[in-house]
Amino acid sequence: MEKTFKDVQLSNEPLIPEQVRNFISHPENGGQCVFIGTVRNDTKGRRVSHIDFESYAPMAIKEMDKIAANSLDKFDINHIAIHHRLGRLTIGEIPVIIAVGSAHRKAAFEACSYAIDSLKESVPIWKKEFLEDGEVWVSAFP
Amino acid sequence: MNILAFGVTREILGESSLILSAEQILTVGDLRKYLAETYPQLKNLNSLAIAVNEEYADDTLPLEDNDVIALIPPVSGG
Numbered sequence: 001m002e003k004t005f006k007d008v009q010l011s012n013e014p015l016i017p018e019q020v021r022n023f024i025s026h027p028e029n030g031g032q033c034v035f036i037g038t039v040r041n042d043t044k045g046r047r048v049s050h051i052d053f054e055s056y057a058p059m060a061i062k063e064m065d066k067i068a069a070n071s072l073d074k075f076d077i078n079h080i081a082i083h084h085r086l087g088r089l090t091i092g093e094i095p096v097i098i099a100v101g102s103a104h105r106k107a108a109f110e111a112c113s114y115a116i117d118s119l120k121e122s123v124p125i126w127k128k129e130f131l132e133d134g135e136v137w138v139s140a141f142p
Numbered sequence: 143m144n145i146l147a148f149g150v151t152r153e154i155l156g157e158s159s160l161i162l163s164a165e166q167i168l169t170v171g172d173l174r175k176y177l178a179e180t181y182p183q184l185k186n187l188n189s190l191a192i193a194v195n196e197e198y199a200d201d202t203l204p205l206e207d208n209d210v211i212a213l214i215p216p217v218s219g220g
Binding site for chain 2: 037053054055056058059060062084095096116119120121122123124125126127128137138139140141142
C-alpha cells in the first residue's frame with residue numbers, strides 16, 4: 001500500500017488539533033510543528049462578532065494539495081496536514097490548522113510558515129467579518 | 143458558458159452563477175473586459191483572478207463552451 005505523506009481537508013465541522021497532529025505523529029519525526037489559526041476579537045481596532053468562511057471547494061482542495069506537495073518537495077519534511085474550516089466561526093474558534101513533521105525542527109518550522117503564507121495567497125477561501133458597526137469582505141477592496 | 147461567482151463577486155453580480163453565450167467571448171481577457179463593462183464595481187477590487195476548470199488562468203487562455211469558469215476575488219483564507 002502506498003504511504004501517504006499529506007492530508008488535506010476542508011470541513012464544516014470544528015477542527016480538532018489533536019486529530020490533525022495525529023497524522024504527523026511518527027517515530028521518525030523528531031520535530032512536530034503545529035500552526036493553529038484562530039478567530040481574533042478585533043480587526044484594525046473594530047470589534048469582531050463572528051466570521052463567515054466560504055470556499056470554491058473543489059479548487060480549494062486542489063490548491064491546498066499543491067501547497068502540501070510543494071512543501072514536501074521544498075523542505076526536508078516527512079508529513080504535512082492542512083485542514084481548513086468553513087461556515088460561521090466565533091472568537092477563539094479555529095479556521096485553519098497546519099501540522100508538519102520532520103526529523104529536525106528547522107524544516108518543520110519553515111514548511112509550516114511557507115504553507116500558511118501560501119494558503120493565504122492562493123487558496124480560494126474567503127472570509128466576511130461581521131463587526132460591531134458593519135460587515136466586510138476581508139482584503140477585497142483597497 | 144457557466145460562470146461561478148464567490149465572495150464579494152457574488153454580491154456584486156447579485157447571483158452565484160451566470161450563463162453567458164460564448165460568441166463574443168473567446169478568451170479569459172475578453173471575459174474580463176465584458177465583466178468590467180457590465181459590473182463596473184468589479185474594477186474597485188484589489189484583484190480579480192479567473193479560474194478555468196479549477197485552475198488559475200491568464201488572459202490569453204481560450205474559452206470553450208463547456209468550461210467551468212470561476213471569479214476569484216482576493217482570497218482571505220486562514
